[in-house]
Amino acid sequence: IKERSQDNAELEQSTAAVRGRVDTLAERDDGSTKAEDAKLAALRAASGTEELTGKGLTVTLNDAPPNATARIPNVPEPQPNDLVIHQQDLQAVVNALWRGGAQGIQVMDQRLISTSAVRCVGNTLILQGRVYSPPYKISAVGDPGTMKKALAASPALQNYQLYVNAYGLGWKVDEHKALTLPGYSGTVDLHYAKPVAPTP
Template identity: 75%
Template sequence: MSNSADSPTPAPRRPSFRPMRLLTLAIFALAGLIFWMSFNTAKGTDLRSDESMLRLSDLIQERSRKNADLEESTGRVRSEVDGLARRDDGSTKEEDARLAALEKAAGTRPVRGAALTVTLSDAPADATARIPGVPEPQPNDLVIHQQDLQAVVNALWQGGARGIRVMDQRLISTSAVRCVGNTLILQGRLYSPPYKVTAVGDPDALRRALAESPAIQNYQGYVEAYGLGWDVDQHDTMTLPGYSGTVDLHQAQPVK
């Protein structure tokens, strides 16, 4: 019979692993990091103050102005390069004609002819329903949205437009009409309503395309109900300058 004093002493038990305790510690650590980053960013200022928002708005507007200046500079340089290239590039007349046609289709050359200008504008801030039985407007019902501008541009292309300008910029195949709130962002520049879209082409065909667009018919319902702005002006002759910004194309490639 063995003596109890000779029996091995059991090893002390390790504390059981508790994932929830580790997760709790990680959350507190992350919260502390966020508070520190917020304090370091604010530097004692109110991040929600009107002054902070104004500074952000000023920065955005300044960037837009710089983009406009860079676009103008790029256009001048491109004109000089094109002029030098056409002096003696060894191309045939057929090749020159083909290049001119491609430039025209790409929107980098001016286009002239009869035109329509469509103007879209927000409704008055205090607008009320103009039609009996129509519900009172919500804030989103009173402003121009991205789909409204896109509908106009798409309808004008459908109507055979030979060139389109939104505000003061010519559209090309890679142009994208994007809105944040009621602010238009087009090719790196910012615009506020009213928005003007001008198309060179057959005025009658352009008007028909606008009238037949389901998206624009829906917009017209808001024009009648809440007073959103819609004006169409015809021009006997108008010249749209060529696009002067960068035309670099980037393609996505599959990952191997």
């Protein structure tokens, strides 16, 4: 898995280099109007393939210590699943940040796009063909106050906070005056879902 993850990272770098050359060629005078150029720039920004800088937040999630015990009276001793980060925890953070107006999100060192899937297998995260272990960092550019409110309002994250208090799961939110997210550099082709031609 580690070898495949490394291969995927190298392929992403190669793809990014080719995309950069294609973008350079596309930016040559092709007779497009200023309105078309502006529309194309807006689409690039929305697609997540362009670098994004602004105010933002970083949320860090981590497993509880291996020897964790209940910290609160009358709470049962933890089961192994109570002490690790799960897929739904990561998804809850990402979804709350989007609801809070995030302009762009990065999980670990990868920018999310519309086809990104945050998936866990066991206690590892698999994102766009690469494997990560906790602690997990999720960074978002947007209004920090609004995103913090969205995190606090999420029912899934309110439940997560119960486990933070009871068993010591890791939770940290850092605010940034200037945060830069790289543009997504991997493939944008769909591997599984395919568009279906409309029936006549």
